[in-house]
Amino acid sequence: MSGVPDASADLDDVSADLDDGGLVQRIAMGDEAAFAVAYDRHVSLLYGSIVRFLGDREAAAEVVQDAFLSLWRRAAQFDPAAGSLSAWLLGIARHRAIDRFRSDARRAVSRSMPLSALLPDDGGSSRDVDEPPAAWIVGHERESPAVRDPAAVSDRRWVQAVVRTMIADLPEVERSVVLLAYAGGLSQSEIADHLGAPIGTVKSRTRRAFARLRDGLASVPNLLDDGDPGDAGLAARSTAAQASEAESR
Amino acid sequence: MTMPTDPRQPDPQPMRHPEAHERLADLTLDPTSLDRLARQLDGAAAIDPLDRLFVAHVASCDACRTELQAASRVTRGLERALAGLPAGAATEPIEPPTSLRAATLAAVHAERVSAAGAAAASTAAASRRTASPAGVIGRIVTAWQRLAAPARFGGAIAALLVVAVIGAAVGNRLGRGVTEPPGDSLVATLATLDRVLAAPDHRVAQLVSPAGTAVGSVAWTHHDFTVLTASLATPSSGQVYRCWLVWAGRADLVGQMDFAGAVAYWTGAAGSWSDLTFQAGTRFEVTLEPLAAPSGSAPTGPIVLQADLGA
Numbered sequence: 001m002s003g004v005p006d007a008s009a010d011l012d013d014v015s016a017d018l019d020d021g022g023l024v025q026r027i028a029m030g031d032e033a034a035f036a037v038a039y040d041r042h043v044s045l046l047y048g049s050i051v052r053f054l055g056d057r058e059a060a061a062e063v064v065q066d067a068f069l070s071l072w073r074r075a076a077q078f079d080p081a082a083g084s085l086s087a088w089l090l091g092i093a094r095h096r097a098i099d100r101f102r103s104d105a106r107r108a109v110s111r112s113m114p115l116s117a118l119l120p121d122d123g124g125s126s127r128d129v130d131e132p133p134a135a136w137i138v139g140h141e142r143e144s145p146a147v148r149d150p151a152a153v154s155d156r157r158w159v160q161a162v163v164r165t166m167i168a169d170l171p172e173v174e175r176s177v178v179l180l181a182y183a184g185g186l187s188q189s190e191i192a193d194h195l196g197a198p199i200g201t202v203k204s205r206t207r208r209a210f211a212r213l214r215d216g217l218a219s220v221p222n223l224l225d226d227g228d229p230g231d232a233g234l235a236a237r238s239t240a241a242q243a244s245e246a247e248s249r
Numbered sequence: 250m251t252m253p254t255d256p257r258q259p260d261p262q263p264m265r266h267p268e269a270h271e272r273l274a275d276l277t278l279d280p281t282s283l284d285r286l287a288r289q290l291d292g293a294a295a296i297d298p299l300d301r302l303f304v305a306h307v308a309s310c311d312a313c314r315t316e317l318q319a320a321s322r323v324t325r326g327l328e329r330a331l332a333g334l335p336a337g338a339a340t341e342p343i344e345p346p347t348s349l350r351a352a353t354l355a356a357v358h359a360e361r362v363s364a365a366g367a368a369a370a371s372t373a374a375a376s377r378r379t380a381s382p383a384g385v386i387g388r389i390v391t392a393w394q395r396l397a398a399p400a401r402f403g404g405a406i407a408a409l410l411v412v413a414v415i416g417a418a419v420g421n422r423l424g425r426g427v428t429e430p431p432g433d434s435l436v437a438t439l440a441t442l443d444r445v446l447a448a449p450d451h452r453v454a455q456l457v458s459p460a461g462t463a464v465g466s467v468a469w470t471h472h473d474f475t476v477l478t479a480s481l482a483t484p485s486s487g488q489v490y491r492c493w494l495v496w497a498g499r500a501d502l503v504g505q506m507d508f509a510g511a512v513a514y515w516t517g518a519a520g521s522w523s524d525l526t527f528q529a530g531t532r533f534e535v536t537l538e539p540l541a542a543p544s545g546s547a548p549t550g551p552i553v554l555q556a557d558l559g560a
Contacts, residue, residue, distance in 0.1 A: 035357055039350060047345035061349045065356070072357045156329075163330030168342045179340060182280050183331040205280055210277045214323045224326045 021080035028075035048165035067093040084219040166216045174209035264302040264498040269313050272303045282322050351463035441516040442475045467556045474517045481513040489539045496531040531559035
């Protein structure tokens, strides 16, 4: 259409399989079509995570837009060697979202609402998420001093928001097996019975889902870093156990 | 930490790399499997023979150790993320609104245009004085901001569009060496827009390109109708952008777009057509037409902008 500028019209000029580093280089040169590709590639994770974090779609839209405008303005500062584009965008969005989160908390306090009312941060009539409010933080953890620390609350909530979004963005057949296994506690054979699917099918779906989630989480390397020795320790314990066994022989 | 061994069993063949990968994949099928392995390694449970071989391999294979570490982190992350989530709870994708994409791309476009305009202005400032139509530009700013006000996230967009409009207009004027401010008809349009937006019953609809990108807005009351956009290029000589109301298979010509720098605009009033309470399915369209086309004819050129009025 002559005379009508439209970034979408130029999308064909950008290779769809250009990696994020290449896209950002083009964005830094003012390439709107490359920006549109980057937007399409990452908006789902950002928007889903922020909606789940803030519980407010309208506020999430503002945060996500701010994050992408930061990409447009600061693309030259992005260093692919320092981390993935999704991690970079999530980092920006997280800061913006936490500012809102704290702002909401301050407003609540100024209205003499108890801060504890915000701690689960999972509901209220104005909240707009696709999960039941009580699902955000399990009951016994509400009593934990760590959970009552606002920073810990927001950290935990952020991890939940991002990981749940990654799960939600899985293909439906993979999402269902992950939920049944990890939220429902069902074994693979129980899942097969539940779904009426062959066990082999269930296993292959679970494997594919796990691989996708592992890759997705690997692109946000610091997301799960919370100093929990239980995670990092397993491989180390394998080595120690093997060494101990070798000594005992 | 020792692993219980059965002295009656001969040492089995060591697990090879592909088998270890397979075993690790199996362990991730069930969220309790890695916990069980951890308990075995802690000596709290008898170790499974298969796990013994797996552990032996992991102890000597950096790659598999890294894989195990990553898998256990993911497993723990999933457990934490889904803790307390009822099995039947919906964890559906949350689709970003299409308007967010349009608004974000429009904002970026506006910034780029603005930057280009600012650069042009900066380059020419030393050698050329330009009259600044500050009053009119200030009103454009206000108009854009108010037009975008219904969407909270549109506030930033509106501001950016304003910058773009001003920047592009400045660049345009400089490029042509023209210093006159926008024409009186734009002032009149802005006055109409002020009136429309002040009316409690005013409506606003998104103006989109054929690709679906949001490029502006139309606003109307039962008396007035205004269109303002920065997305149209000035038509070549012999062409004109015509405005149509389209519904029930008919198209009525209602006006044509005017230009002030990069800003294209049009305003109409009740009486120009019969009814401003639009029926469902009514669209506002802008087409690029030959100037010589009879004013009463149906549109012949391509649709360059449109808005749904009767939604």
